Amino acid sequence: MNRSRLAPIYRGGGARYLIDTCQPQIEAVRQGKISLHALTKGHYPGLAMEPSVLPGLNSIGFWDAKCAQDWGLEEHRNEGIEITFLETGAMAFTVDQRRFDLHAGSLTVTRPWQLHKLGAPHIGPGRLHWLILDVGVRRPNQEWQWPRWIMLQRRDREELTRLLRHNENPVWTAPVRVARVFRDLAQCILQWNQPHSASRMAIEINQLLLELLGFLSAQPMEDNPALVSRRRAVELFLNDLARNPASAGDRWTLKGMASHCGMGITAFSQYCRELVNSGPVDFLNQCRLGHAARQLREQPHRTVTEIAFANGFNSSQYFATAFRRRFHATPHDFRQQTGPVRPQAGGRGDRPAG
Structure with a gap:
């Protein structure tokens, strides 16, 4: 399978909603604010690994931050499932707009579609370990394909996949055996140039997955197959349009939106109607107008035309017409008003933006 050709579930034009660039982390290392030891493929920071070595392992490493930092990571998604372990310290962690306060011993699991x-x-002080493993998916309804060097028996792989797909709880308290494997993985990273290091790394990662399987199997979790449905993929996409101006501002077509969610136009439109009581294009327009309304108030230095184009409108005249229909005021008059901006809703009656 050619993993490099898999696109993330959302294209969003703004860097903060794309795959993690790690730029703040890279700059912190350059300035000596943290010490970082990592192995990487692609754009992730660390010592480069050959693509043929442990295919699917995109990044593995740990950093030490001796004190509270003046930087943080932007919201992002990863090219694979990410497992992290906070060995020491404390820091805040946000997943899909839910905040968690991590402490020493916290274990996190995020899927490729989770922001x-x-x-x-x-970032707070602490030693943080991480691993990003590509399992060949970008959407919740796709079938997972573990790398061939993952040695768990088929039944165990299927059970681990089910536990990770049917439950999206992102934070746990790591058992002692999981913590120990992460420490062993750190030693593998530090000794990467020694003989047989890739084999040792493969064994430790398999051990980590086995320990994770045993731990999750013992937890009282609700099994929710709806999390891997096609409807769920559309729901995540629509949520991203509503929350992320960069995604809503992309040059979407109806066919493009449906294809991006991995289905045809008819099925995509039906799921959209069920979820937001609106057609896809109408909902997209409402999201764009909502984002533009907030930007008019919060970014007074930008012109109306700039805001219109940034939110996917090809014509400032059409933008003004659609905006007045929605907010009963011209963009200029609305900018002068006070009061909250209504949240996006799947409205009806607007023509496609452009």
Whole structure:
């Protein structure tokens, strides 16, 4: 399978909603604010690994922050499932707009479609371990494909996959055996240039997954198959349009939105109607107008035309017409008003933006 050709579930034009660039982390290392030891493929920071070595392992490493930092990671998604372990310290962690306060011993699991960040807004002190493993999915309804060097028996792989797919709880308290494996993985990273290091790394990662399977199997979790449905993929996409101006501002077509969620136009439109009581294009327009309304109030230095184009409108005249229909005021008059902006809703009656 060619994993490099898998696109993230949402294209969002703004960097904060794309795959993690790790730029704040890279800059912190450069300035000596943290010490970092990592192995990487692609854009992640660390010592480069050959693509043929442990295929699917995109990044593995740990950092030490001896004191509270003046930087944090932006919201992002990863090219794979990410497992982290906070060995010492404390820091804030946000997943899909839910905040968690991590402490020493916290274990986190995020899926490729889950938007998350560390810091609120800054990173706290601590030693953080992580692993990003590509299982060939970007949407919750896709079938997981574990790398061939994962040695769990088929039944165990299927059970671990089910536990991770049917439950999206992101934070746990790590058992002692999981913590120990992460420490052993740190030693593998430090000794990467020694003989047989890749084999040792493969064994430790398999051990980690086995320990994770045993731990999750013992937890009282609700099994929710709806989390891996096609409807769930559409729900996540619509939520992203509503929350992320960069995603809503992309040059979407109806066919493009449906294809991005992995289905045809008819099924996509039906799920959209069920979820927001609106057609896809109408909902997209309402999201764009809502984002534009907030930007008019919060970004007075930008012109109306700039805001219109940034939110996916090809014509400032059409934007003004659609805006007045929605908010009963011109963009200029609305900017002068006070009061909260109504949240996006799946309204009806607007033509496609453009």
